[in-house]
Amino acid sequence: MALPLRTHLKHLSRFIQKFNFSKRSLCAGVSLGNKEPSGCGRVFSGIQPTGVPHLGNYLGALENWVALQNQYPSVLYSIVDLHSITQPQDPARLRAGILDMAASLLACGIDPERVVLFQQSQVSEHTELSWILGCLTSMPRLRHLPQWKMKSKLKNEGSVGLYTYPVLQAADILLYKATHVPVGEDQVQHLELAQDLARIFNHHYGELFPEPCALLSSTRKVKSLRQPTAKMSKSDPYALATITITDSPDDIALKIRRAVTDFISEVTFDPETRPGVSNLVTIHAAMERISVEEAVTQARGVDTAGYKNIVAQAVIQRLTPIREELERLRADRAHLEGLLARGSQRARELAQPVLREVRQRVGFR
Numbered sequence: 525m526a527l528p529l530r531t532h533l534k535h536l537s538r539f540i541q542k543f544n545f546s547k548r549s550l551c552a553g554v555s556l557g558n559k560e561p562s563g564c565g566r567v568f569s570g571i572q573p574t575g576v577p578h579l580g581n582y583l584g585a586l587e588n589w590v591a592l593q594n595q596y597p598s599v600l601y602s603i604v605d606l607h608s609i610t611q612p613q614d615p616a617r618l619r620a621g622i623l624d625m626a627a628s629l630l631a632c633g634i635d636p637e638r639v640v641l642f643q644q645s646q647v648s649e650h651t652e653l654s655w656i657l658g659c660l661t662s663m664p665r666l667r668h669l670p671q672w673k674m675k676s677k678l679k680n681e682g683s684v685g686l687y688t689y690p691v692l693q694a695a696d697i698l699l700y701k702a703t704h705v706p707v708g709e710d711q712v713q714h715l716e717l718a719q720d721l722a723r724i725f726n727h728h729y730g731e732l733f734p735e736p737c738a739l740l741s742s743t744r745k746v747k748s749l750r751q752p753t754a755k756m757s758k759s760d761p762y763a764l765a766t767i768t769i770t771d772s773p774d775d776i777a778l779k780i781r782r783a784v785t786d787f788i789s790e791v792t793f794d795p796e797t798r799p800g801v802s803n804l805v806t807i808h809a810a811m812e813r814i815s816v817e818e819a820v821t822q823a824r825g826v827d828t829a830g831y832k833n834i835v836a837q838a839v840i841q842r843l844t845p846i847r848e849e850l851e852r853l854r855a856d857r858a859h860l861e862g863l864l865a866r867g868s869q870r871a872r873e874l875a876q877p878v879l880r881e882v883r884q885r886v887g888f889r
Contacts (some may be wrong), residue, residue: 567596567739568702570604570644570693573621576628576850579767579839580746580756583810588706588741590633599639600700600871601629603864606644606651607693610686623860628769630863631850640874642867644696649875654688654695656886660724661691661717669713694718698725698733699875706739729885744806744816749783752799770847773840780804780836791823791831801828804835811838 569589571577577586593599603625605618622643634641644650669690697705697718707715715738722733746756750765760766764779771779785800793816795802808831809819823831853860883889 565596565703566598566600566700567592567704567706568600568602568697568700568736569706570602570607570696571625571629572608573603573605573618573625574608575621575758576624576768576770577632578756578758578769579807579843582632582769582843582846583743583746583807584708584741585706586629586632586634587743587810588739589629592706592739593635593638596704600702600874601634601639601641602644602696602871603629603642604644604696607689610683610689622864623857624854626860626864627850627853630853631846632769636863636867640867640870641863642871643864646864646868647699647871647875649699649872649879650692650695653699653879653882654692656882657695657698657721657725658688658691660721660728665717665720666690669717670710690714690717691721694721697736698722699878700871701734701878702736703734704739705736706741708745709740712738712740725882729882732881732885743810746807746810747799747803749779749803752784752803767839767843769843770850771843772847773844776839776843777833777836780832780839783832785828785832789827789829791820791826791828793817793820801831804828804831808835808838811835811842 569585571581571585589601603622605622608618608621626641629641630636666687693714694717697715698721705715705718715736719735722735725733748754748756748760748762748765749767750760750762754760756766758766758768764782767776767779783800783804785804786798788798788801791801791805792798793802793805805816805819805823808823809816812819814822823834826834880889
């Protein structure tokens with residue numbers, strides 16, 4: 525017996541949804557470990573100017589950013605100060621934070637000759653495109669994003685800016701027709717919004733935006749040294765929980781020496797039952813650029829107290845030149861301001877023709 529038309533349409537809708545989900549998943553499955561061929565595509569990513577980066581930021585994002593500038597012909601990194609004002613900010617601290625972040629990125633190895641490093645608020649095209657894309661975004665779509673659910677509970681519903689900042693994120697990406705975006709796992713759904721908005725705009729106004737793919741870092745998340753079941757964070761209330769890239773060797777050694785472990789002296793990697801020791805293994809492996817298995821092998825015959833010294837030395841060795849370069853750069857404010865001004869001009873030169881085309885297609889011109 526023939527199926528009713530409504531049933532056929534329901535099956536077709538499910539197939540299309542399944543295909544789109546599979547397409548997104550395949551796209552998001554691209555990672556740095558897959559060694560995508562260089563010479564094609566454009567990378568975009570942004571970071572908020574919320575103080576100097578910590579060890580988790582460095583290993584989870586910035587180290588990958590440095591690698592990407594050598595793999596892709598076009599790379600843009602933005603200090604996303606517009607995103608940082610979803611809560612009121614002290615203007616002087618914000619200005620200092622922007623320059624601190626610029627210095628941090630340079631000290632970690634970002635090369636302004638290879639990438640466009642710029643300040644988001646200095647390129648007004650971001651906010652105009654965000655408004656246009658916002659008019660194509662439904663409220664339920666934003667309401668169901670996990671970060672809004674979490675942060676709005678903490679902030680008693682939060683601001684309109686907090687609610688709509690995923691649309692601004694999408695505008696950041698699409699404005700430069702970025703094809704690849706390095707993200708953490710907690711940002712994948714926000715990138716999917718950018719993919720959806722690219723499709724929606726293209727459907728309404730003609731093909732213009734590519735659907736950006738996620739570049740997922742292969743580095744494990746660095747956890748708090750005091751609460752190893754939670755990720756390392758700048759806002760952690762425990763002073764000894766977070767290692768920043770400006771920490772002195774003595775500070776680093778103290779924080780790792782006081783890191784929470786357990787009563788078993790042998791070093792093993794078991795994040796479920798031994799999160800503290802496993803976090804140290806993760807840090808050691810990342811700092812030495814070796815596998816977790818190799819790190820555990822190196823720790824054979826060493827108790828956890830001795831292993832903490834090994835981890836501390838590995839962290840100190842990697843972060844000391846970064847800290848020293850950061851201090852040098854911080855002392856030259858004019859250089860940092862000039863570098864960001866030049867980067868913002870280069871970003872505008874890329875953004876203006878794209879927004880001009882958007883305005884024409886929407887009907888503003």
